[in-house]
Amino acid sequence: MTTGPAPVRQLDATGVGELHQAAEKILAKFGTSATSPELLARVAEVADDLSEPTRHELRPVDTDDGLFVLRGWEVDDSEIGPTPSSWATAGDSGAVHDIVMLLLATVMGNPLAWEGQQDGRFVHNIVPAPGHETEQTGASSSVLLSPHTEDAFHPGRAHLLMLGCMRNRDNIATTAASIRNVRLDEAAIALLTRPRLPILPDDAYAEAQGFAGGEPARVPTLFHTEDGLTLRFDPAYTPLHDASPAHRAAYERLEAELARVSTAVSLNPGEVLVVDNDLVVHGRVPFRARYDGTDRWLKRASVRVPARRTRPLAEADEHGYGQAAIEAHAA
Numbered sequence: 001m002t003t004g005p006a007p008v009r010q011l012d013a014t015g016v017g018e019l020h021q022a023a024e025k026i027l028a029k030f031g032t033s034a035t036s037p038e039l040l041a042r043v044a045e046v047a048d049d050l051s052e053p054t055r056h057e058l059r060p061v062d063t064d065d066g067l068f069v070l071r072g073w074e075v076d077d078s079e080i081g082p083t084p085s086s087w088a089t090a091g092d093s094g095a096v097h098d099i100v101m102l103l104l105a106t107v108m109g110n111p112l113a114w115e116g117q118q119d120g121r122f123v124h125n126i127v128p129a130p131g132h133e134t135e136q137t138g139a140s141s142s143v144l145l146s147p148h149t150e151d152a153f154h155p156g157r158a159h160l161l162m163l164g165c166m167r168n169r170d171n172i173a174t175t176a177a178s179i180r181n182v183r184l185d186e187a188a189i190a191l192l193t194r195p196r197l198p199i200l201p202d203d204a205y206a207e208a209q210g211f212a213g214g215e216p217a218r219v220p221t222l223f224h225t226e227d228g229l230t231l232r233f234d235p236a237y238t239p240l241h242d243a244s245p246a247h248r249a250a251y252e253r254l255e256a257e258l259a260r261v262s263t264a265v266s267l268n269p270g271e272v273l274v275v276d277n278d279l280v281v282h283g284r285v286p287f288r289a290r291y292d293g294t295d296r297w298l299k300r301a302s303v304r305v306p307a308r309r310t311r312p313l314a315e316a317d318e319h320g321y322g323q324a325a326i327e328a329h330a331a
């Protein structure tokens with residue numbers, strides 16, 4: 001793994017100022033970052049009014065790395081209070097930052113929530129939680145969170161994933177690897193573009209894991225678009241033992257290539273990592289949780305980008321294990 005610098009986009013003072021003012025005003029009006037239709041409508045109005053330079057920094061990902069780090073936003077370490085001990089107890093902790101995330105997400109597309117995750121909130125709190133150390137979810141710590149497409153099991157998954165940093169005292173890195181940097185031979189690509197293996201719901205979706213409404217859809221790992229390959233990849237939830245030896249070998253070759261081109265991004269407070277979820281798989285290095293209120297703390301938002309053509313049409317027929325993706329703004 002390398003630690004090559006991620007492309008940085010810098011918000012200027014005007015951009016930071018307008019975001020700050022807008023977010024504080026919305027929070028004062030609604031008293032919470034928990035979303036209501038009224039709050040979301042207000043966010044959409046305000047996002048529409050953000051200045052051109054700010055909007056420019058939020059343009060689509062435009063390099064093969066498939067990501068960028070947005071800098072300039074600031075987080076006051078004492079103002080945000082202690083790191084919550086789990087998403088379930090986070091409530092309105094750092095609420096103004098939830099609203100900033102929503103504003104940024106709304107400039108880039110349509111924010112996305114899940115009925116079955118973090119109480120349907122549009123901005124998730126990613127913190128290590130006691131008892132979850134070894135899971136393959138954002139609440140884990142002591143294990144490597146293997147590179148994955150966010151919500152890979154679902155056809156309504158995000159086009160963009162945003163991770164905004166509240167606190168990261170031990171400089172714990174998020175990992176990111178782009179399919180556009182991978183070298184794979186044509187035979188392996190041909191195998192991996194065939195819909196052979198399902199991707200099962202991850203441990204953040206207990207209800208979806210009990211879904212009995214149909215067989216898991218078999219989906220391709222790779223997909224050819226006009227702009228190049230996209231991927232849908234989550235080895236921890238893919239029953240690879242069901243694949244033929246040749247298919248398995250190609251999958252493992254892809255996994256090794258993604259590891260080879262993986263970069264580590266250690267976020268500082270205020271930085272927002274934006275990854276294109278069709279190009280990039282992300283993960284996290286293992287770390288020891290502190291559980292003393294000073295732990296690593298990220299805010300996560302997911303974004304749908306209308307009219308994107310990065311995915312197979314056959315995804316429209318998938319049941320998504322009964323999970324409903326909820327979009328913030330009417331399409």
Ligand SMILES: O=C(O)CCC(=O)C(=O)O
Nearest residue numbers: 126138173174283284300
């Ligand atoms: O903790 C991280 O850096 C990434 C966790 C993750 O995979 C996620 O929040 O989706």
Ligand SMILES: [Fe+2]
Nearest residue numbers: 148149150282
């Ligand atoms: Fe993730």
